[in-house]
Amino acid sequence: MNNLQNGYNDPLEAIESGRINQLSRREFIKLSGVGAGLALAFVSVPFSKSVAAASEGSEFNLYVQINRDGVIRIYSPNPEVGQGIKTALPMIVAEELDANWEDVVIENSPIADEYGRQRAGGSRSVPLRWDELRKAGAGVRAMLIEAAAGEWNVPSSEVTTDQSKLMHASSNRQTSYGAVALLASELNPPAVDSLTFKNPEEYRLLGTRITGTDNMALVTGKPIFGIDLQLPNMLYASYTKCRTIGGRVVKANLDEIKALPGVVTAFVLEGTAGVPRFDPTGVSITPGVAIVAESTWQSFKARESLKIEWDTSEASSDSWSDHVASAAELRGQEGSTVLAEQGDASQVINDATTKVSSQYNFSFVSHAQLEPQSCVAHWQENIMEVWSTSQAQLFVRGSVADLLDIPKENVIAHQLRGGGGFGRRLNNDYIREAALIAQRVDAPVKLQWSREDDMAFDFFRPGGFYNMQASVDENGKLNAWNSHSIAVSADGKEPNVAAGLRPIDFPREILQHYKHTLTLLPSKTPTGPWRAPSSNSYAFVEQSFMHELSVAAKRDHAEFLIASMGEPKWFREGEDYSLNTGRAVNVIKIAAERAGWGAEQPAGRALGLSFYFCHAGHVAEVADVSVDRNKKITVHKVWVVADVGQIINLSGAESLCHGAVIDALSTMMGLEITMTNGRTEQSNFDQYPLLRIGSRPEIDVHFVDSGYSPTGLGEPAFPPLAAAVCNAIYTVTGDRIRGLPIRKSGYTI
């Protein structure tokens, strides 16, 4: 139950925590012994702009090389899946390096232990790299200054920098970074505690709008995604698994398949026992039949002729309708497992005149990242080389090595751009499948999942239920809270990955009487992190319920929310990942003000408000919604006000908020994965109606300049939206929506 105490509910954090602590103490400048290993790795990076150019550059540290001609090559360590990290992280380096952005060329770094947390998850890439990358940039700048000072025979303190140039004002001398790079790179790196950093007001890059580093390649169709990689003599594989999750192969018509056009070979992967679990680090393999062919189409076509006998005796028999029935029986009740309790919430609520009791539910959903899973793997001379889009690259080498029972040094991993992630690529299941298939083939192999594979064999955002009870006192003040999380569980001990454990701090920290309980529903359906795990669904529950309470208390919703926060304070003093009530109130007030909260709205139209804190981000959203008599809604505009500290790339940050609003609207409106007897009932986008362009609202994004260090933005703008829209619908119609997606309540967009 450690996740309960973990404000960001990230299932991978525990695995990583040892590593991160170790890295935070590390001196990042000029790590010994790294150069040789990296040089080898560069040679096999397939999309590197120019391997020759890279080797001509002077290497300063893991992140920076500077060529004589002034090109500054910055290596971006973390996986790019659309969150803009490949632009944002190098911006941090370039800022402290005082580099001219025009001189900067960005490349993916190799996958190597020296790069630490090479992962995209938990909205943590920026905050966890912040100090390290500032040091990397400032360290190189100090070395360049020292080299120029030596050349000019002046004190280092008299040398200044500006946009890739070095100046000595009193003698009116100037040189470029490129001109002194070689000399500078041979100096001893400075001690970390001697480095100086810019004040935020001196920033030239951070907080400005920088277009994505890969945009030119993207708009011209260059091969940069995982699926785009082509190697000489490469073969193409499909992998067919049991649609009843966890079924095993008894036998298959492999001889017939091998005779089909273009098929090179076909074989069974026995796999590991049990239903698949979220497993980024381990060796689990879902059983299935691999078909290796000369083209993707031939490997897909051959699948249609596959006849597989499955053993489903150990497979999932889940049905969503069973969960719904179980939850209905628990309506109004507390759970038997008490997760947190203070005071006597049951009694206070029982005695109260003004109280609300509601049950909320939300569906399983698929990640549906637009690029279906693929991975290229090549086995030669006991070395496995994999090119993947993993969001958890730091675990790829170890996981593949353990699977194949070879040393980790014998696994070379490369990171390629992922066509969306949303948490799906945190699992390394498809990479292990590719490696195991490639080990049996004398050529590089690209494993390609179909969209149907992707939807059927996802590690879903878990569906679930919450019973919510609370009361307000005679002054309309929230005074007791009793929440009950009804969550799916495979082992009967803990909720499945990312299944509901919330709430965390709010409202426990503001109430004398508070209780939170848990009931587990048996479920084998694989689950995993999905953009803002648990918050992506619980925020709808909490913030709809807060609106219910404000209505019951006959108080203005914004005023009620603000009052519920109390005095400005950190809920957990000294912890950045703790809610700060002052920051919360601030974003709520600004959002209300920008949206014109309180002004009279046209008939059939209303504003809805929501606030949520997760991933260290404080975000308030207001939705302007109209509803017609056929329950067709129009979301005219959404205001997003976020306090995530220092903004890195304003363009990217604003875009992430746009995307979070669209994604959240898409999900709350129509997205649902259901299963019957262990089989996923949706298989493609015709049954999974992602939002189309015509349904987009206008979106107004505002970032609060709070002076805090940066925190991540991949997730925290998602959770508040659903409640904001549903609260507006309530205000228009009086219909309280307590289930997602709202399509099931008859609403369309």
Add this chain to the structure above:
Amino acid sequence: MISLSVNGSTQSLGDIDPETPLLWALRDTLGLVGTKYGCGIAQCGACTVHLNGVPVRACQVKVGNLEGQDITTIEGVANEDGTLHALQEAWIEHDVPQCGYCQAGQIMSAAALLSANTKPDDDDINAAMAGNICRCGTYTRIVEAIHTAAGKLDQGDTA
């Protein structure tokens, strides 16, 4: 033996199965991987290309029907002088892509729209782009970028 014109040059697809979708012929046979696989059932639009100037889903077009036809992909949408199409420029200017996976298809749909309608309003854009999903939710900037490109084309820039 099927031969067709792709981005202005004649390409032979060898002894390919005529049932092969154009999508996979482009990607695996011709190495033109800018056209993306998203769903395979014409729902997402990631594989949008132009067939004789008309936007189609390459996952639905069999190469056996394409003898002598004229295909344009994202790799060939730039101007003949090698400069970027106004849409490509606008996509960079507005920093449209997040993951970017759908954007080639978005640009191909938008290019077809602008070649038929030089001053589209939001309704025109919504209709023309309805077949293209952006899972990351970059619709706001897609619309802005189309307006920007239309404005530039209208001022006489080459298309």
